[in-house]
Amino acid sequence: MASISMRSLVKTYGDFTVIPGLDLEIADHEFVVLVGPSGCGKSTLLRVLAGLERINGGDLYIGDDRVNDVPAARRDIAMVFQDYALYPHMTVRQNMAFALEMRGMDKAEIETRVKRAAGLLHIEDFLDRRPKALSGGQRQRVAMGRAIVRDPRVFLFDEPLSNLDAKLRAQVRAEIKALSQQLRTTMVFVTHDQVEAMTMADRIVIMKSGIIQQVGSPEDVYERPANLFVAGFIGSPAMNVLPVTVAGDRLVLSNARSVQIASLGSKRPAALIEGATVDLGIRPEHFEVAPDDPNAIAVTVDLVEPLGSDTLIHFKLAEINAIARVSPDLRPKPGDSLSLSPVPGKIHLFERETGEVIR
Amino acid sequence: MSDAAPSDRSLQILNTVLLVLAGCVVMVPTLWMVASSFKQSFEVTAYPPTIIFTPTLDNYVALSETTPFLHYAFNSMIVTMASTALGLILGAPAAFVASWTRITWPAIVTLVARMAPGTLFLLPWYVMFRQVDMIGSYWSLILTHAVITMPIVIWVLIPFFDNIPRSVYEAAQVDGCSPARVFWRIALPLVTAGLAVSAILAFVFSWNYFLFALVLSNSDTKTLIAASFNFIGEGSTNWGALMAAATLIALPPLILAVIVQRWLISGLTLGAVKG
CATH class of the missing domain: 2.40.50.140 (Nucleic acid-binding proteins)
Structure with a gap:
């Protein structure tokens, strides 16, 4: 568990600047949702946090560690991908155990953690199945299980609900919310769905063109939008x-x-x-x-x-x-x-x- | 009665005709070779060719009596398997890196090297290997054949690696894998079908490659394909024995070609992502 600090963070791709200089503080145990339209830089920001993209300026801290040059493998973060990104040649059990094996954890401890996480997500019956034998919702749970089992400092979610049907999305949304309250780990969740943002977040970060438009509680951004963009983005139908x-x-x-x-x-x-x-x-x-x-x-x-x-x-x-x-x-x-x-x-x-x- | 529309039916007929034509182009020389290997010497070159004949194993007997066929087969196997293994060891990581970084120019360079005529390399290689006293060694053949096998491995595997969702690699990185571990633990097990296909293709190309073995081998390390040249003399050629040798040489690649069909359908990445 750790806080996150982004200071004057810049991300460019060649001549194209995605994030022109962003400052954001995320407190320990906080559930922050990054929300904005497609191309606003929210997923890029998440990938920067994960260490999958290098930053071109500014500083990024996870806890007290400056992680600008720390590779993803050594950031002690877990990420749930939009397409789940399960390892297709491994069983659910192996998928969940993989990160722990990479850290050289004792086998008995791995088994205990996998079982505990599987119990938490109600996937005990699928542990010996491969991902292709699971439904979309089950794969989504396995992806979450793979993250939970590591007990990381930070959880990152990259639009993890976007591939689920409406009913399942509402169910998993509630489960993630409950899980966040249970695990008390810092979570950063990216979505373009303002309902997800409003229902799950402790704080919402609304982005446009790589620039933060407003940071605030769901009530704040709904009741007191900082500008027309936020006013139009939050609330359905729009203001x-x-x-x-x-x-x-x-x-x-x-x-x-x-x-x-x-x-x-x-x-x-x-x-x-x-x-x-x-x-x-x-x-x-x-x-x-x-x-x-x-x-x-x-x-x-x-x-x-x-x-x-x-x-x-x-x-x-x-x-x-x-x-x-x-x-x-x-x-x-x-x-x-x-x-x-x-x-x-x-x-x-x-x-x-x-x-x-x-x- | 077929339910197909008339245009569909004519397409099917055209398809069948083209397939039969392509089959003839490929199969007639092969069948000719096999049939000739079971003919008497005078029948092989008879004109008009004899279609009906009494099969004989004389050519195969002559082959085994006049040449150390098994020794040459052993040489071919050593050179082919080692150069295929070398091609896989060097080519698989290269293909992975080319796919990961999306930098394909080094792979194109290897392809250009593969496409250039072998004679281009032959003289420099001959000089180089002679200077280090390696002419006639297995290693000179293995290393030169790796130039044939490695580009095949690279170019077969790149699309297989490209097919793995990038998020799977990224998930492995987040899970604590270095790039080398991503390759070994995640990418490689997911391209086993590609590995099999590339290994078989590399094997076939190396097995059939004639030029380097002709120049860089000696009587101890000569491969089957180079040894078969012995049957072509200046005054006379033993066509029957040559056809028998060619038939035996063609067998391993043919068997492998049948096996490769089973591997081409790759469904291993199913379930990696949504769907």
């Missing part, structure tokens, strides 16, 4: 973003100034000057149906998506597509009129030019 103009204590749609969309109330940020145009973010779940509110926005329903637990209403606000998540009891039809208003205190304002949040 509605509308260009608005400040008019007194009101926010009116920039392209339809007669439509007041929200009120700033008494907590008006100092940076907001009269007549400024900013982006207003409202999450779909932060609209409420308010037929009696004189300030509510009257919208025409374009599309209704009943999800069972709730219903998504698609509509346009001055030609901009927007979505509201409402109670499943409400069953409007396309063409119906609906009065919606943002939940007070749940609106987000972003600078137009930079996309940074205005607080």
